[in-house]
Amino acid sequence: xxxxxxxxxxxxxxxxxxxxxxxxxxxxxxxxxxxxxxxxxxxxxxxxxxxxxxxxxxxxxxxxxxxxxxxxxxxxxxxxxxxxxxxxxxxxxxxxxxxxxxxxxxxxxxxxxxxxxxxxxxxxxxxxxxxxxxxxxxxxxxxxxxxxxxxxxxxxxxxxxxxxxxxxxxxxxxxxxxxxxxxxxxxxxxxxxxxxxxxxxxxxxxxxxxxxxxxxxxxxxxxxxxxxxxxxxxxxxxxxxxxxxxxxxxxxxxxxxxxxxxxxxxxxxxxxx
DNA sequence: AAAGCGCCCTGAAGGC
DNA sequence: TGCCTTCAGGGCGCTT
Numbered sequence: 001x002x003x004x005x006x007x008x009x010x011x012x013x014x015x016x017x018x019x020x021x022x023x024x025x026x027x028x029x030x031x032x033x034x035x036x037x038x039x040x041x042x043x044x045x046x047x048x049x050x051x052x053x054x055x056x057x058x059x060x061x062x063x064x065x066x067x068x069x070x071x072x073x074x075x076x077x078x079x080x081x082x083x084x085x086x087x088x089x090x091x092x093x094x095x096x097x098x099x100x101x102x103x104x105x106x107x108x109x110x111x112x113x114x115x116x117x118x119x120x121x122x123x124x125x126x127x128x129x130x131x132x133x134x135x136x137x138x139x140x141x142x143x144x145x146x147x148x149x150x151x152x153x154x155x156x157x158x159x160x161x162x163x164x165x166x167x168x169x170x171x172x173x174x175x176x177x178x179x180x181x182x183x184x185x186x187x188x189x190x191x192x193x194x195x196x197x198x199x200x201x202x203x204x205x206x207x208x209x210x211x212x213x214x215x216x217x218x219x220x221x222x223x224x225x226x227x228x229x230x231x232x233x234x235x236x237x238x239x240x241x242x243x244x245x246x247x248x249x250x251x252x253x254x255x256x257x258x259x260x261x262x263x264x265x266x267x268x269x270x271x272x273x
Numbered sequence: 274a275a276a277g278c279g280c281c282c283t284g285a286a287g288g289c
Numbered sequence: 290t291g292c293c294t295t296c297a298g299g300g301c302g303c304t305t
Contacts, residue, residue: 002299034281034301058299075298076283091283110282112299127301154276163300171298262278263298277305287295 002073004135004168005211007058010079015053017081018062018096018104022049025097029088034074034114037094041117045069045096056122057131057167067119069096070127074112080105132166135204140166142198149189149197156192157185158261160204169204172239173211175266177203179238179248184272185265186258238266246270 002010023045031037048064055061060079062069071079084095084103094106094115106115118125133139148165149156157178160169169177178185180203183196192200237247238255245251246268253270 032281034299072299074282074300108282109284110298112282152275158276161299261276264296275305277303279303280301282298285296288293289291 002058002075002077003170003172003211004058004208005214007060007073007168008055008212010073011053011055011060014079014081014104017100017102018050018098019052020049021098021100021102023047023064023096024099025095027095027097027103028093029095030091030093030111033093033108033111034072035116037115038117041069041115044117050098056128057134057163059127061118061122067117068122070114070116070118070122070125071106072114074108074110074114076110077106077108077113080107130164132162132164135166135168135208140201140205142194142201145189145197145201146192146194149192152189154189155185155260156183156187156189156200157263157265159189160200161261161263166204168208171263171265172236173204173207175239176207176237179267179272180207182272184269185260185267187273238268241266 026042026045028037028042044067045064048067051063051065053060053062058072060071062071073079081102081104084097084101086103086105089107091107091109092105093108093111096104098104106113122128133144144166145160149159152159154162157174159165160177161171161174175185177200181196181199183192183200241255242257244255246253246255249268249270253268255266255268258265258267
């Protein structure tokens with residue numbers, strides 16, 4: 001389930017293999033992803049040269065002339081660069097074949113991902129217009145969270161997972177960051193002080209950055225762009241640890257699980273308030 | 274405007 | 290063993 005660190009790791013993994021490459025062919029085997037892969041992708045992309053691979057939120061943008069290939073990995077998507085004649089496997093929905101003889105191959109069992117062709121400036125696209133700041137940028141801070149949260153009654157965990165507030169904070173890192181700073185995920189966003197939001201913003205940056213540094217995290221099925229393991233190496237304190245001892249409070253206190261906004265949330269009632 | 278939740282999908286895990 | 294059910298998850302978009 002790619003979170004932002006996995007997407008960034010994927011971006012870095014594919015970048016050297018695709019930038020500067022001309023696309024020779026687009027092979028769509030299964031167009032029914034989150035949105036259907038548009039015919040324009042196959043019509044426009046061949047013959048173009050990929051100029052850059054950028055990331056905005058969890059979207060990857062491959063710039064090719066006046067258009068962009070947008071890719072979202074959903075929760076089970078993987079991108080790999082491999083020889084174009086590599087036998088296809090189950091759920092290999094899309095190949096972008098390159099002049100180098102390699103192909104960028106999208107595999108996505110659950111098909112929550114997307115591949116779109118965007119002609120306009122991506123920043124003006126409806127998917128991007130309402131996005132909040134990048135969590136690792138200087139545009140994101142405790143002030144961002146504090147200002148946006150006044151009078152908001154939504155649970156703080158849902159609040160920090162709202163892409164209009166800040167992008168790229170997924171379910172795992174939301175729980176982890178809140179535990180780090182001792183904030184209860186159920187607490188109303190509007191009832192948290194500026195000082196605590198300063199800490200929270202730092203914690204979000206820390207967990208995301210640490211995970212990117214580790215080369216991406218995952219629970220199960222992430223494999224890096226070159227096929228290497230992206231298995232989660234960063235120690236998770238609370239996510240998925242229901243019933244286990246809180247690493248901060250010791251064996252007398254157990255991690256609890258509550259569903260917020262239809263997402264499992266993990267926390268310790270002793271050290272989080 | 275804000276909040277809540279349905280939905281898209283497959284595979285893993287658990288129950289019987 | 291095998292079938293069935295449940296759950297997981299990102300995030301758009303509809304409803305209240």
